[in-house]
Every structure is written in structure tokens, then in C-alpha cells.
Amino acid sequence: xxxxxxxxxxxxxxHRPGVLQRVAGLFTRxxxxxxxxxxxxxxxxxxxxxxxxxxxxxxxxxxITKQLNKIIEVIKVRDxxxxxxxxxxxxxxxxxxxxxxxxxxxxxxxxxxRGRIVDVGPENLTxxxxxxxxxxxxxxxxxxxxxxxxxxxxxxxxISRGSKTI
Amino acid sequence: MKGSQAIIKSLTDEGVDVVFxxxxxxxxxxxDVIYDSDLKHILVRHEQCAAHAADGYARASGKxxxxxxTSGPGATNLVTGIATAYMDSAPIVAxxxxxxxxxxxxxxFQEVDTIGITMPISKHSYQAMKPSEIPEMIRSSFYIAxxxxxxxxxxxxxxxxxxxxxxxxxxxxxxxxxxxxxxKGHPLQVKRASEMILNCKKPVLLAxxxxxxxxxxEELKHVSELIEAPVTTTLMGKSSFPEDHPLSLGMLGMxxxxxxxxxxxxxxxxxxIGCRFSDRTTGDVAKFAPNAKLIxxxxxxxxxxxxxxxxLPIVGDAKIILSHLIRAISxxxxxxxxxxxxxxxxxxxxxxxRLSFEEMPLKPQQVIKEISEAVTDETIxxxxxxxxxxxxxxxxxxxxxxxxxxxxxxxxxxxxxxAAMGAKVAMPENDVVAVCGDGGFLMVCQDLATxxxxxxxxVVCVMDNRYLGMVFQWQKLFxxxxxxxxxxxxxxxxxxxxxxxxxxxxRVERPGDMKETLQEALKSGEPSxxxxxxxxxxxxxxxxxxxxxxEIIGEDEVExxxxxxxxxxxxxxxxxxx
Numbered sequence: 001x002x003x004x005x006x007x008x009x010x011x012x013x014x015h016r017p018g019v020l021q022r023v024a025g026l027f028t029r030x031x032x033x034x035x036x037x038x039x040x041x042x043x044x045x046x047x048x049x050x051x052x053x054x055x056x057x058x059x060x061x062x063x064i065t066k067q068l069n070k071i072i073e074v075i076k077v078r079d080x081x082x083x084x085x086x087x088x089x090x091x092x093x094x095x096x097x098x099x100x101x102x103x104x105x106x107x108x109x110x111x112x113x114r115g116r117i118v119d120v121g122p123e124n125l126t127x128x129x130x131x132x133x134x135x136x137x138x139x140x141x142x143x144x145x146x147x148x149x150x151x152x153x154x155x156x157x158x159i160s161r162g163s164k165t166i
Numbered sequence: 167m168k169g170s171q172a173i174i175k176s177l178t179d180e181g182v183d184v185v186f187x188x189x190x191x192x193x194x195x196x197x198d199v200i201y202d203s204d205l206k207h208i209l210v211r212h213e214q215c216a217a218h219a220a221d222g223y224a225r226a227s228g229k230x231x232x233x234x235x236t237s238g239p240g241a242t243n244l245v246t247g248i249a250t251a252y253m254d255s256a257p258i259v260a261x262x263x264x265x266x267x268x269x270x271x272x273x274x275f276q277e278v279d280t281i282g283i284t285m286p287i288s289k290h291s292y293q294a295m296k297p298s299e300i301p302e303m304i305r306s307s308f309y310i311a312x313x314x315x316x317x318x319x320x321x322x323x324x325x326x327x328x329x330x331x332x333x334x335x336x337x338x339x340x341x342x343x344x345x346x347x348x349x350k351g352h353p354l355q356v357k358r359a360s361e362m363i364l365n366c367k368k369p370v371l372l373a374x375x376x377x378x379x380x381x382x383x384e385e386l387k388h389v390s391e392l393i394e395a396p397v398t399t400t401l402m403g404k405s406s407f408p409e410d411h412p413l414s415l416g417m418l419g420m421x422x423x424x425x426x427x428x429x430x431x432x433x434x435x436x437x438x439i440g441c442r443f444s445d446r447t448t449g450d451v452a453k454f455a456p457n458a459k460l461i462x463x464x465x466x467x468x469x470x471x472x473x474x475x476x477x478l479p480i481v482g483d484a485k486i487i488l489s490h491l492i493r494a495i496s497x498x499x500x501x502x503x504x505x506x507x508x509x510x511x512x513x514x515x516x517x518x519x520r521l522s523f524e525e526m527p528l529k530p531q532q533v534i535k536e537i538s539e540a541v542t543d544e545t546i547x548x549x550x551x552x553x554x555x556x557x558x559x560x561x562x563x564x565x566x567x568x569x570x571x572x573x574x575x576x577x578x579x580x581x582x583x584x585a586a587m588g589a590k591v592a593m594p595e596n597d598v599v600a601v602c603g604d605g606g607f608l609m610v611c612q613d614l615a616t617x618x619x620x621x622x623x624x625v626v627c628v629m630d631n632r633y634l635g636m637v638f639q640w641q642k643l644f645x646x647x648x649x650x651x652x653x654x655x656x657x658x659x660x661x662x663x664x665x666x667x668x669x670x671x672x673r674v675e676r677p678g679d680m681k682e683t684l685q686e687a688l689k690s691g692e693p694s695x696x697x698x699x700x701x702x703x704x705x706x707x708x709x710x711x712x713x714x715x716x717e718i719i720g721e722d723e724v725e726x727x728x729x730x731x732x733x734x735x736x737x738x739x740x741x742x743x744x
Contacts, residue, residue, distance in 0.1 A: 013344075014344065018281060018285075021282065021285065029286045059471070062471065063472060066468035069467070070466070070468055071344070072290045072342060072344050072345045073344055075343050
């Protein structure tokens with residue numbers, strides 16, 4: 001049995017209704033798992049880029065890319081090599097901040113993590129942070145002691161380094 | 167022109183001359199155009215039969231079959247037929263009515279999410295939201311259905327889109343940047359395959375449905391004769407190679423011929439063409455062809471390595487790849503060495519199944535023997551699903567491609583009769599015989615009205631044992647004879663049933679009567695039914711689920727001889743080097 005690994009699959013798809021359903025349905029039907037999926041417009045009009053994070057062995061990954069390629073509206077699929085790829089995720093965190101001390105600590109953490117305070121309420125702060133999923137996990141861990149009220153994460157999106165495109 | 171007129175124009179431009187359908191509320195605009203169009207419409211009596219008939223039409227002719235159902239229940243009734251076509255890669259286009267676009271999502275009367283439902287069982291699906299989309303959509307649907315690995319395409323047609331106006335374009339260009347099926351196999355892979363074949367000792371060819379879809383039966387025969395390799399087939403590949411050819415082994419798999427299972431187990435090079443290694447073909451994959459290097463030729467790259475690890479894949483159209491392979495192999499000098507073929511022939515002669523049975527109740531083997539004698543090479547036979555299907559697959563000798571039609575992947579009971587109807591419509595010059603079980607035929611018997619109304623002279627042979635035989639067989643073998651709900655206690659008199667529809671009917675109960683009755687029914691030129699009373703206790707030799715292909719039960723042990731004495735067919739000198 002091959003080793004289970006997390007894979008970053010990048011796909012260029014036609015930007016049309018139903019495409020996300022086709023892709024998601026394929027994963028369900030074939031028993032592949034999706035850790036996260038992000039979709040947005042790509043550099044070309046009418047085409048969108050999907051970034052799918054999935055865990056599986058090499059055989060599963062091969063099937064995922066081949067089955068994705070069979071979808072008529074999927075134009076290109078690439079398994080991005082983790083080393084040669086820039087991966088980023090955006091996260092919004094709303095946390096309790098009732099005392100002056102808590103507020104200043106949270107602001108300091110945000111600065112260290114190159115995050116920003118995007119909203120201030122009488123009893124809470126909302127932070128915006130962008131980075132690798134690991135970095136976001138680390139900040140969330142630190143903020144837990146203040147009492148996190150809500151987290152909204154986009155899931156990672158990715159692009160290959162250098163001049164390489166998919 | 168109106169959307170509905172554009173639909174019919176697009177169909178006729180694609181060369182469609184007949185459609186199988188059933189009207190409904192949202193299809194009123196379309197049917198109003200069909201009313202005075204040249205397109206022949208066959209009104210089935212259940213939408214499932216429309217889809218199966220389109221499928222049978224497609225498999226018999228190689229052309230795209232078309233079926234039509236209304237929104238909601240019409241579309242859901244098509245679903246089984248669409249899934250059947252998908253599993254067996256049959257090119258059909260299914261047109262479904264849909265409620266008007268302003269009503270979509272409102273749970274309107276007869277509204278169902280047809281696109282959502284058919285997504286996992288179709289090659290592609292379209293929903294027209296504007297009349298102007300229709301011409302390109304239908305053109306693309308036919309292109310997708312028939313090219314690459316064929317399959318069903320669904321087109322969802324809202325009522326207001328059928329009614330709206332459009333300017334029909336003079337030139338239709340289809341734009342499918344994500345759909346570029348590979349045709350030509352990689353030359354280096356073809357070269358490697360030819361070397362692998364020339365260096366093996368015991369080659370076997372395994373032909374799947376892809377050989378039939380790609381019309382490469384001639385090439386298959388050429389390759390097998392050139393390299394002196396016996397040919398076995400999957401269920402879908404049956405009829406791709408003449409089964410009375412000296413190199414034919416018959417079907418492989420759970421209900422395959424013993425010789426096929428044993429020889430695949432023994433071979434050192436398996437050349438699989440257009441097959442997907444279904445569990446019914448391979449048995450336990452860990453024990454499948456344990457000694458063989460595997461070459462897999464398929465148009466669908468996702469089939470390579472999906473179920474079985476492959477040593478040498480070639481992606482592309484089987485016809486092109488086989489012809490390139492023939493060229494590559496022909497360049498090497500052939501040593502006229504028949505060791506392997508002689509060995510296989512001797513073994514085959516020892517395990518030919520018994521077909522003649524004089525006793526009563528009538529044995530299915532005897533019935534199939536007589537069916538074989540009654541038909542010609544040009545007769546198209548379809549089967550239903552279950553014992554009737556496996557008996558036909560196991561015992562019936564098929565000689566010509568597209569002359570054996572069966573629901574393999576989905577295993578749809580009720581397929582045989584409507585598929586025969588579609589096949590007969592496609593190929594009116596050929597005799598068409600449907601071999602069904604009593605259970606499966608009863609699921610679709612209402613369409614006797616269709617064959618009567620349109621005078622479609624198919625002959626339905628109902629293998630009547632008053633049991634759901636295949637499940638009954640498994641209950642006897644693996645569930646301690648606990649016969650749970652497989653006895654069909656109350657069944658109609660099939661002769662009277664057929665007569666109620668105005669269809670000629672016969673009953674066969676004795677050995678020797680089937681051949682004559684079938685010939686008479688075929689000669690009558692009218693739709694007919696033959697109720698064949700058979701022994702319910704006859705079971706098939708089979709490989710129990712989860713076992714390797716050689717672990718057959720219900721067959722005698724046969725000595726295999728010593729395969730190690732087989733000399734090399736080609737000497738290394740002749741084939742080595744580039």
C-alpha cells in the first residue's frame with residue numbers, strides 16, 4: 001500500500017454553472033476525499049481555477065487526475081508538487097477582547113503574523129491573516145486563550161513557483 | 167425559427183432518422199413539430215424502453231440512438247436506460263423536457279433536477295437556457311456521444327426554450343477545449359508492445375466492448391492470427407471475434423468458459439483491448455493472470471491501472487493502435503511455431519461444454535443449442551440479465567460484431583426486449599431475437615404494444631422457469647438454500663399475454679422443438695413471443711465471488727498438460743535489438 005499524502009490539485013475549468021457540482025460529485029462517487037476546494041476566476045476570461053486539497057495514495061491521485069480530465073468542462077489538471085508551489089489561505093478570526101491588555105496582546109500577535117485588525121467592537125476584535133495553513137493554525141492556537149468567537153477560512157489556493165504554469 | 171424546430175433540425179442534420187419517445191406536458195412544443203416532421207417517432211409504452219431501444223439501436227448500428235422523455239417522471243424513467251448505456255459505453259442522446267426556466271427551482275409540477283440526477287451516469291449533460299444555444303448544444307452532444315469512449319449525453323430542454331425564437335446559424339462550430347480524446351497510440355508504446363509480444367511464449371488476447379465500438383474486429387483477427395494468440399472476450403467483447411474460429415476461447419470471467427479462465431491464468435502475456443477489467447471478468451484481482459505481462463489498449467486513460475496494474479499501457483483508438491501493432495510485428499520474421507496454440511487447442515477440446523440434453527424438463531443448454539442452429543451469422547441476438555444472459559454468453563456461438571447485445575456493466579433486467587426493438591429498427595434487414603428471462607421480460611412486457619403498433623418483427627424467447635434464476639442459484643450455492651423471494655409464484659401465461667397484445671405466441675416444452683419454432687417465428691415476419699418452459703434447477707458453472715478465475719465450481723476437473731514444454735515462438739535473435 002502506497003503512502004497517504006496530501007495533494008494539491010490545480011484545475012482549469014470552464015466558468016459555468018454546474019462545474020463545481022460535477023467535480024464535487026466525482027469525488028463523492030469515486031470515494032475520493034476533499035479536504036478543501038476553492039474556486040475563482042483565472043487569468044483567462046470564461047475559465048476558472050479550482051484548487052483541491054485531497055489526501056490519498058499515488059494510485060488514488062492518478063485516478064483523481066484522470067477522472068477529472070474526463071469531465072468535459074475540465075480543461076487542465078495538474079498535481080502541484082508541494083516544494084515548487086506557493087500555497088496561501090485567507091482566514092478571518094473574531095475573538096473576544098474585553099480588557100486593554102488582551103487587546104494589545106492580540107494586536108501584537110497580529111503584527112508578528114503579518115495579520116491585520118479589520119474590525120473592532122466594544123468587546124471583540126476581528127483579524128485577517130493570510131499565509132500557509134500551518135501559519136494560520138499557529139495563530140489560531142495562540143488566540144484560543146482569549147476566546148475565539150468565529151473563524152472563517154477560505155481553504156488553500158495554490159500556484160506553481162517560477163515561470164511554470166499548469 | 168422556434169426552439170422546438172431547431173431541435174428537430176439539429177437532429178436531422180445529425181442524420182437521425184428515428185427517435186424513441188414518450189410525450190408530456192412540457193414537450194408539447196416539441197411534439198407539435200414532430201407532428202409534421204419527417205423524423206420517425208416510435209411511441210414506446212414506458213420511457214425506460216425508449217432509452218434501452220435507443221441503446222439497442224446504437225449498439226446494433228454504431229450510430230447514435232436518440233430517446234425522448236418528458237420532465238419529472240419521464241426523465242427519471244429514462245435514468246435506468248441512461249445508466250445502462252453509460253456502463254457499457256453506448257452512444258445515445260437523451261432529450262428530456264424541463265419546466266419553463268422561470269419555474270426551475272420552484273418545485274413546479276413534474277419538475278426534477280434532471281442534470282443533477284444524470285450527472286454521475288452520463289458522459290456529459292446540457293441544459294438549454296436560451297433557444298439560441300440549441301444548435302451548438304445538440305451538435306456537441308452527438309459529437310461527445312460518439313467520439314472517444316462513447317457514452318450517453320443528456321440534453322435538458324425547458325418548455326419556454328422550446329417555444330422561444332432563434333436565428334438558426336449557417337455554420338455551427340463546436341468549442342470543447344476540455345475534450346480532446348486521444349486517437350493515435352504513442353508510437354514508442356506500440357513498438358514496446360510489439361517487442362513484448364514477440365518475446366513472450368504464451369500470448370493471449372482479451373477483447374472487450376471497445377473492439378466492437380471501434381469497429382476493429384478485422385484487426386483483432388489479423389493480430390491473433392499473426393502472433394498465433396488465442397482470443398478470449400469479456401461479456402461486452404462477445405461477438406468481436408468469431409467464436410467458431412480455431413483461436414477462439416469464448417468468454418472469460420465469473421461465468422466464462424473454463425478454457426478461457428485456465429488459459430488466462432497460464433498465459434505470460436495478456437493483450438487486453440478496450441476492456442475495463444470489471445470484477446466479473448477478473449475474479450480476485452490478486453489472482454488474475456498471475457504469470458502475465460499485461461498490455462492494455464484503451465481509449466479511456468482512466469481505465470489504465472484502475473482495477474489492475476498494467477505493464478504497458480497504450481491510450482488511443484483500438485483500430486488505429488492494432489493496425490500499427492500489426493505493422494510493427496509484421497516487420498519481424500515469424501517462426502512458424504504452433505506449440506502454444508496446439509497446447510491450447512488440445513486443452514480446449516477437453517473442456518468443451520455439453521450442449522445436447524434430451525431429457526425433460528428442457529435444459530437451457532439444449533434451448534441455446536437450438537437457437538444457435540435456427541439463426542444465421544446476420545441475426546442479432548440480445549439478452550436480458552441473469553441466467554438467461556450468462557447461458558447465452560457461455561453457450562451461444564457468436565460470429566459477427568454487433569450481433570450480440572447485452573447489458574453488461576449495469577446488468578439491467580428488462581434490457582433485452584426493448585434493446586431488440588431498437589436493434590430491429592436500426593437494422594431492419596437482420597433478424598433480431600431477444601433471449602429473456604421470465605422475470606426481466608415481465609418488467610417491460612407493456613412494450614409488446616409498441617412492436618405490434620409499429621410492426622417491429624422481433625422474436626422474444628422467454629426462458630420461463632418461474633424463478634429469478636441467478637439470485638436463486640446464489641441462494642442455493644451460498645445461502646444454504648434459503649430461497650428468499652426468488653420464486654415467482656404467480657406469473658402470467660406468456661402466450662396469452664402476447665396474444666392480448668395481438669402478438670403471435672408459441673410455447674416450447676420439449677427438446678427439438680425450439681429450432682423449428684424460432685425459425686417459423688422469424689419467417690413469419692411479425693413480432694412474436696416464444697414461451698420456453700425450462701428446468702428451474704439448472705445452474706451454471708461459475709467462479710464464486712472473491713475467488714480466482716481457476717476456482718470454478720460446477721465443472722469437471724480437466725488435465726492441463728505441461729505448459730513448460732512449449733517452445734519459444736520467436737527466437738531472441740529474430741526479435742532482439744532495434
